[in-house]
Amino acid sequence: MSLRPHTTIAFAALAAVACGDIASPVRDDLYEWRLIVPAAVGTDTVHFHWEQEDLPVRVWVAGDEVEALPSLMQRAIDTWESVYLYREFQAELVSDSNTAHVIVRGVPAPSKAVRSVRLPSALAPECDGATDLDVSPDLRELTLPIRIFINPRATPDTPGLGDCLALTSIHELGHALGIFEHSPNQTDIMFADPQVDLPSRFDRGTAEALYHLPPTIEAVGR
Amino acid sequence: MPKSFLLPALLLLAGAPGLEAQTDYYARVGAVGASNLLRDVIVSEITVRQAIAPMVAVGGSMTISPGYRAGLEATFLSGGYHGEQDEEETDLGTLRTGSLLLGLEGPLAASLRWRAGAGALMYWPSEEAGIFLQGGATRFLAGAGADYRRPVLARWDLMASLRYDYHRFTTEELDRRDFAQTQAVSRVSLSVGLARSLR
Numbered sequence: 001m002s003l004r005p006h007t008t009i010a011f012a013a014l015a016a017v018a019c020g021d022i023a024s025p026v027r028d029d030l031y032e033w034r035l036i037v038p039a040a041v042g043t044d045t046v047h048f049h050w051e052q053e054d055l056p057v058r059v060w061v062a063g064d065e066v067e068a069l070p071s072l073m074q075r076a077i078d079t080w081e082s083v084y085l086y087r088e089f090q091a092e093l094v095s096d097s098n099t100a101h102v103i104v105r106g107v108p109a110p111s112k113a114v115r116s117v118r119l120p121s122a123l124a125p126e127c128d129g130a131t132d133l134d135v136s137p138d139l140r141e142l143t144l145p146i147r148i149f150i151n152p153r154a155t156p157d158t159p160g161l162g163d164c165l166a167l168t169s170i171h172e173l174g175h176a177l178g179i180f181e182h183s184p185n186q187t188d189i190m191f192a193d194p195q196v197d198l199p200s201r202f203d204r205g206t207a208e209a210l211y212h213l214p215p216t217i218e219a220v221g222r
Numbered sequence: 223m224p225k226s227f228l229l230p231a232l233l234l235l236a237g238a239p240g241l242e243a244q245t246d247y248y249a250r251v252g253a254v255g256a257s258n259l260l261r262d263v264i265v266s267e268i269t270v271r272q273a274i275a276p277m278v279a280v281g282g283s284m285t286i287s288p289g290y291r292a293g294l295e296a297t298f299l300s301g302g303y304h305g306e307q308d309e310e311e312t313d314l315g316t317l318r319t320g321s322l323l324l325g326l327e328g329p330l331a332a333s334l335r336w337r338a339g340a341g342a343l344m345y346w347p348s349e350e351a352g353i354f355l356q357g358g359a360t361r362f363l364a365g366a367g368a369d370y371r372r373p374v375l376a377r378w379d380l381m382a383s384l385r386y387d388y389h390r391f392t393t394e395e396l397d398r399r400d401f402a403q404t405q406a407v408s409r410v411s412l413s414v415g416l417a418r419s420l421r
Binding site: 021022023024025027052081082084085086087088208209212213 | 260261262263264265266268270305307310312313314351352353355391392395396399400401402403404405406
């Protein structure tokens with residue numbers, strides 16, 4: 001007895017579906033997220049992510065500077081948490097700044113602090129942002145807290161200000177979770193001057209990948 | 223679906239009084255172990271698995287021909303699930319599942335009966351996050367097993383059951399993220415309980 005070709009193919013397809021395991025997607029949509037800094041010889045890279053024992057990351061937001069900032073930062077937390085399939089990153093708003101891993105202010109970033117690395121971004125007319133990291137000279141320790149500044153440049157009723165603050169909150173929290181470099185793609189939320197509202201496929205791929213590689217720097221101080 | 227299979231099940235659900243003498247009910251408690259829900263690769267392999275979880279099962283059956291019965295069995299279990307990568311585990315929360323299996327049973331040996339059926343399995347995560355970001359999942363389920371009964375009271379039997387079931391797992395979120403195909407998941411349960419006597 002011989003089977004017709006289409007019958008054979010149907011049986012083969014059925015067998016493949018019945019026996020095959022789920023196939024994970026190829027994750028090659030990412031960009032350089034590590035901080036590249038000058039070293040004694042050439043450059044060095046700094047790669048950070050929060051360890052499981054640090055989670056949830058404690059985020060304190062000044063509520064008296066920009067009224068909407070706490071809710072925008074909660075939305076930013078929800079946005080980044082939803083990127084992850086395996087709870088790699090979790091954060092929560094806290095009421096005590098003394099125990100916070102990340103402090104968020106709704107004011108212009110002050111002049112650069114000694115030894116800190118500033119990641120300026122979101123240079124829109126309505127608002128801008130910056131994230132300050134206190135990295136030790138040997139590039140081994142990141143002293144907490146990470147400080148985020150989200151600065152409304154316009155009056156509260158200015159059209160576009162709300163959107164600018166929302167995407168800047170997501171962008172700066174992206175730095176605080178470990179994306180220390182800006183994306184070269186304009187369609188990514190981690191582009192230096194982001195034009196989109198939410199993380200793109202490349203942002204998601206980068207954020208996922210960085211939590212599955214060992215960090216070169218350890219968070220200390222909180 | 224054959225009428226001889228469907229009709230008794232519907233009557234069983236309706237609790238038809240005329241069939242009371244032929245109807246058998248039971249409840250059991252036990253534990254379920256399951257194979258991996260998911261295999262993924264981000265730098266290295268990640269697996270997601272449910273922990274061994276407590277379960278309850280209730281069911282009933284009625285005679286459809288001498289020695290053979292048709293019935294419904296519902297199970298519910300609740301337990302943790304976790305991800306594992308490079309021998310490090312991450313707690314992913316609590317996962318509840320419920321199943322409904324329409325099946326047939328027949329004699330195997332003196333106190334042993336076989337059982338086989340098909341139905342549906344529902345996943346209810348405690349939190350819509352991660353692989354369940356878009357919510358739970360409902361999957362087709364096929365299962366088989368054996369029941370051992372020993373009389374303990376006039377109208378009640380001690381019942382011990384071994385079950386195996388199989389389904390293909392995926393979620394809407396995994397589909398959205400371009401996971402292809404589905405994951406074969408096998409579950410085995412051991413449970414004990416009481417059944418109203420067949421005698």
